[in-house]
Amino acid sequence: MNINREPFMTGIKRLDEQHNTLFDLVEDILKACLKQDISNTGIREEMDKAINYTAEHFAEEEKLMRSINYPFSEEHQMEHNLFRKRLDTMREELNQPAEINYVDYQLRLGKWLMHWFGNHVHNDDMKLARFINEN
Numbered sequence: 001m002n003i004n005r006e007p008f009m010t011g012i013k014r015l016d017e018q019h020n021t022l023f024d025l026v027e028d029i030l031k032a033c034l035k036q037d038i039s040n041t042g043i044r045e046e047m048d049k050a051i052n053y054t055a056e057h058f059a060e061e062e063k064l065m066r067s068i069n070y071p072f073s074e075e076h077q078m079e080h081n082l083f084r085k086r087l088d089t090m091r092e093e094l095n096q097p098a099e100i101n102y103v104d105y106q107l108r109l110g111k112w113l114m115h116w117f118g119n120h121v122h123n124d125d126m127k128l129a130r131f132i133n134e135n
């Protein structure tokens with residue numbers, strides 16, 4: 001599954017590069033899910049990569065917001081925190097492989113990731129980019 005990146009381009013080079021990497025990671029997770037590897041090592045590895053890169057990206061975005069006194073940084077950061085929490089919870093589920101309904105898990109993860117990225121990057125990060133471009 002390939003994500004059309006065009007609607008998510010903010011015009012801020014560094015952010016777009018990082019978002020592209022995040023989209024690559026989401027595609028890798030979804031691919032790993034499709035393989036339905038019974039041990040799910042693939043999904044676990046891809047999830048860990050996504051968690052690490054997400055932490056890196058959010059930290060940089062949050063630093064950027066602070067440095068420009070972005071007026072909506074608090075709510076933006078709250079969205080990041082919710083995402084981090086949910087991603088951690090979904091990762092924890094993989095530690096109990098015997099209890100997972102893999103088809104259900106794959107569907108939930110894929111749906112949520114696509115929905116979140118669609119909303120957050122398209123709305124919140126875009127709003128931040130507009131602020132940067134206008135100020």
Ligand SMILES: [Fe+2]
Nearest residue numbers: 061120124125
């Ligand atoms: Fe963000």
Ligand SMILES: [Fe+2]
Nearest residue numbers: 019061121125
């Ligand atoms: Fe972002």
